[in-house]
Amino acid sequence: MARWRALAERIPSGPIRDDALHALGAKRTHADGAALFSTLVDKRNGSLLRLLVAYELILDFLDNVSERHRTEANGRELHLALIDAVDPRRTPSDYYRHHPWKQDGGYLRALVESCQAGCSRLPSFARIRSAVLIEAGRTQVLALNHITDPTERDAALRKWAAEECPDDHGLAWYELGGAASASLVVLALLTLATRGDLTAEDVERTRAAYWPWMSLVAVMLDSYADQMEDAVSGDHSYVAHYPNRDAMIDRLSECIATASRRALSLPAGQRHAVVVASMVAMYLSKDSARSTSLIADTRTLVGAGGSLARLLLPMLRLWRIAYSHRAA
Secondary structure, eight states: OHHHHHHHHTTTSSHHHHHHHHHTTTTTTHHHHHHHHHGGSOOOHHHEEEHHHHHHHHHHHHHHHHHHHHOHHHHHHHHHHHTTTOOSSOOOOOOTTTTOOOOTTTTHHHHHHHHHHHTTOOOOOOOOHHHHHHHHHGGGHHHTOOOOHHHHHHHHHHHHHHHHHSTTTTTOHHHHHHHHHHOOOHHHHOOOOOOOOOOOOHHHHHHIIIIIIIIIHHHHHHHHHOOOOOHHTTTTOGGGGSSSSHHHHHHHHHHHHHHHHHHHTTTTHHHHHHHHHHHHHHHHTGGGGTTTTTTTHHHHHHHHHHHHHHHHHHHHHHHHHHHHOOOO
16 A cells, blocks of 8 residues: 555646545555455465455546546546456556546556556466456446436446346346446455466356345445435435335345355355455444434344444444544
C-alpha cells in the first residue's frame, strides 16, 4: 500500500491523483479484504498478496475515476484494465481515451502490469485463465452503474443481465449486476492458482461457490450500509430495488446463509468461511449500519452470518476505529 501511495502522490493530473489517493485511503477496507484471501493458502505468499491487493486497488480506483465522467464509453474503456490485469498476454489499453483527464504518470498501467506479472508467477494460472477472464469481463457492468439517468441506467443493467447472465441462478437483474461488480470470484480463482495440482473440477467448484452468492453478499451489504447516504446523494443503491424493507432483510439473510454454506463446502472450507464472516462483519460494523433506524435489521443480518460473524463484529468495529474508517 505504501508503494502504491508513493506512486499515486506523483500523478500529474490533480483529479486522477485525488481519485487514486481516495481509493488508497477511504477504501482501505476493500484492500484488506482482498489481502485476506492470501490466508486461504497453506504458506505465506508475498507475490500472491501483492497481486490480490493490486487488483482490488484497480477496481476501487476505477470506481472513483469513472464517476468523474459518467459515460458508458468512458466506463467501458477504463474497466478494460480489470481484464488486462489478469491476462499477461494482453497489451494495456489507452484506458483514458474517453476521459477528460489523461495524465496519470503511468499509475494505472503500473497496477495492471504488476497484476500481469503476479499472474505469470502463479503455478496453475493457465488452468484458471479462461474462467478468470470471464469473471473479470463481468466487471464491465461497472460502466453502467454510473449512468446519470436512473431510467436509462436500469434499462442498461436489465439488458446486460439478460445478455451476460442467461443462467441467472434465480437472481433479479439488479442482483446479477451487483454480484458482477465485485471482485471476489477473481480473487478466489487467483488464490486457487497457487496450487500446482489444480484440476478443472477444482476451478469450477470454487467458481460455483463464489459466483454469484458471495459476490452478491459483498455488494448488497455495502449498499445496505450506504443506503441513507445514497438516498441523499442520488447514487445508485442496489438494495433500493427490493420492494420493501422486510423483503430486503429476508433476501439478504438468505444470501448470507447460502454464501456461508457454499464456503464450507469447499476444500479448506473453514478458511473460506472466515472470509465470508469477515466480509459480513466488516460491512455491518460501519457507523451507518449501527444507526437507530438500522440497528435491528443489522442484528438480523449479523445473525444470518452465524457465530463467527457475531464474534468478528466487535473486532472489526475496533479495526475501523483504529484506522479511522468508521464511516468510510
